[in-house]
Each structure stands twice: as C-alpha cells, then as structure tokens.
Amino acid sequence: MTQQIKPQPGIMDIELYQGGKSAIAGRTDVLKLSSNENPLGPVPAAITAAASAAADMHRYPSTDHAALRTAIGEIWNVDPDRIICGVGSDEVLQFVTQAFAGPGDEIIHTAHGFSLYPVLIHMAGATSVCVPERERVVDVDAILGALSDKTRIVLLTNPGNPTGTRLSDSELARLVDGIPPHVILVIDGAYTEYAERYDGGLSYAATRPNVLMTRTFSKIYGLGGLRIGWGYGPREMIDVMTRIRQPFNLSVIQLAAAEAAVRDTDWVADCAALNAEQRARLIGALGQLGIATDPSDTNFVLARFADKQEARSAEDALTAAGILVRSVAGYGFPEGLRITVGDTDQTGRVIDALNQWRTVA
Numbered sequence: 001m002t003q004q005i006k007p008q009p010g011i012m013d014i015e016l017y018q019g020g021k022s023a024i025a026g027r028t029d030v031l032k033l034s035s036n037e038n039p040l041g042p043v044p045a046a047i048t049a050a051a052s053a054a055a056d057m058h059r060y061p062s063t064d065h066a067a068l069r070t071a072i073g074e075i076w077n078v079d080p081d082r083i084i085c086g087v088g089s090d091e092v093l094q095f096v097t098q099a100f101a102g103p104g105d106e107i108i109h110t111a112h113g114f115s116l117y118p119v120l121i122h123m124a125g126a127t128s129v130c131v132p133e134r135e136r137v138v139d140v141d142a143i144l145g146a147l148s149d150k151t152r153i154v155l156l157t158n159p160g161n162p163t164g165t166r167l168s169d170s171e172l173a174r175l176v177d178g179i180p181p182h183v184i185l186v187i188d189g190a191y192t193e194y195a196e197r198y199d200g201g202l203s204y205a206a207t208r209p210n211v212l213m214t215r216t217f218s219k220i221y222g223l224g225g226l227r228i229g230w231g232y233g234p235r236e237m238i239d240v241m242t243r244i245r246q247p248f249n250l251s252v253i254q255l256a257a258a259e260a261a262v263r264d265t266d267w268v269a270d271c272a273a274l275n276a277e278q279r280a281r282l283i284g285a286l287g288q289l290g291i292a293t294d295p296s297d298t299n300f301v302l303a304r305f306a307d308k309q310e311a312r313s314a315e316d317a318l319t320a321a322g323i324l325v326r327s328v329a330g331y332g333f334p335e336g337l338r339i340t341v342g343d344t345d346q347t348g349r350v351i352d353a354l355n356q357w358r359t360v361a
C-alpha cells in the first residue's frame, strides 16, 4: 500500500471472522457439530421453492421484499411495514450499527456475545464497549453501568452464543426499561425458536420506540447457506436502515425459499421438539461424565471441562471419531467446547465418543 492510500478508521482493527471447521483430512463420515446447523438439513419447502425460483434467475428480484415481509407478518403476527430483510441477520445487524453509530460513538456488547459484533462495530468506525457477564449469563447491571452520553446501541444476544443461556423475563424487562430513549437496544434472537415461552423480544420491538429484534433463517429453518434474516422494530428505525440497504440485497432464490420456509410452522415445531429431547439427553450424558453445562435455550450446549488441556484432549478424541465441535477459547472459554445438538443418531455418536474418551483418558 502506498503512503497515500489509507483505510477508514477501525477497519484494520477488524480480525477476520473464524467459522466453524467443516472438514477432517482423509475422512468422509464427518459429523459437523461446530456451526449450530440444523441436523435435519434445510426445510424441504424451501428446496422446492428455490428450485422453481431458479427459472426466474434472469429477472431482478423484488426490491421491497413485499411477499416475504407479508408472509413473516402473517406467521409472526407483526406489521410487515416494520420488517427489514437482509443477507442473514448479520446484514440486519450491520444496517443498525452502520446507520446509527460512527466514529466517537460507543456500542455496548457483552463478554460472551456473538463474535461478529466487534467486527460490525469496527466497520461502523464506532468504539466497542465490552462488559462482563456473571456466571455465563448477561449481567443487566453491567450493561446499565456502561451506558454513557456516547452510547448509541446495545447489542444483546438472547439466548446467548456460546453460552446458550437466556435472561429471565424480569431481567430482560429491567434491561429494556433501563435503556435511555437515545440508545437502541438490539435483541439478537437467532435461537428464539429453540427457547420455550420466549418471543425473542418481539413484544418489546412492537411497543418500544428504541428496540429492534433480529431473527434468522439460518438455524431452525436450516438455511444458513442461503443467507437470509430479518429485523423488526419501529417504523422510523426501519426506514433509516432501508436507505442503506442495497436495493437488490436478496436474490429471487433467497426470497422464494424464505417465504416458503416461514410458512412451514410444523417444521419449526418438529425441529424444536427433537432439539429439546436430544439436548436434554446430551446434557444428561455430559453430566454423568462430570462435564459441566448450563441449561441451554438453544440448539447447542457449552460443555465446560476441568481446564484447557482437558477440553483439548476431548476435542482431539471427538475429531478422531470424525466429529467436529467448536472450540470457544476465542470467546473467553478456554475450558469449553460448544457442541451443536444433533439428531438421535448423531447425539448417540457424540456420547459414545466422549464415553470412550473418558475410559481411555
């Protein structure tokens, strides 16, 4: 780079995002439990819809996403005019950080929040304010204590990743009430469908002037590879974000697949039920092996080993058995492994491999 060419402030502070591993050299029977993907694959209705939409690939897609927003509005009982769709919920999170924060502004997030947040904050040129959690649960007082005149946004992952925990209803209410009107609270609800009796922040996004909820098609709908998500919030906020959204950010295939997916409510119910059953089974088996966990409201479990060495040893044993899980040292858990909940057979494979590891170790 020449002396004259300089990137915008913050860009060179961005560390490249590390995705979950997806291959083991020389193996074809790899079980990937490192990225919280749906063990059943994509929702079938989306495959059919994507295939027929492919015939329209020569057409530019809808720029207002009206059909998809209408479908989401019907299914979730929300106003379609207050929805914005993005290339994954990641893009919706980018819209809000970019549209409402810049150099000199602060964005608060929590110690074990989504690892993409610091990237988005630097992209906006804003300052990251990371607050601690308490026993792997978001600490409302720590967030409220970090608020300043410069705070523009609070990014909350609820349920959390990689913790899998969720704020109680009363703590979430206390957070919402404690955020001043000039600050936006973003409730990232990527795992909402796996939590019981929780609306992902929808009722707050419906009624508060400063709350935005984000949701994704990547997890329970099994469409992570397609990249679609959405946000729901006050009309004025959505209007601002829409101005920085590229008019053709979603393709005809993405739009058609997502619309079919959201209408398949049976799929969501079935996947959530299977997940709850296998999650309880996995947590029970880990407990019998003396591996600590917290109750999870998601499709993964954070397994906490005695220390970093033990976690490494378990990860090596799982890899040798062809199973990929997520090391979360970079998220502040050197002793942890994040294991996506699989289907019945897959969960059995994980439990067998860990049992064998304990016997040998």
Ligand SMILES: *Cc1c(COP(=O)(O)O)cnc(C)c1O
Pocket: 036, 087, 088, 089, 090, 091, 114, 157, 160, 161, 188, 190, 215, 216, 217, 218, 219, 224, 227, 228, 229
């Ligand atoms: C997986 C995940 C998302 C989803 O991101 P997409 O861009 O919609 O694929 C968002 N937030 C968190 C915390 C996640 O774990």
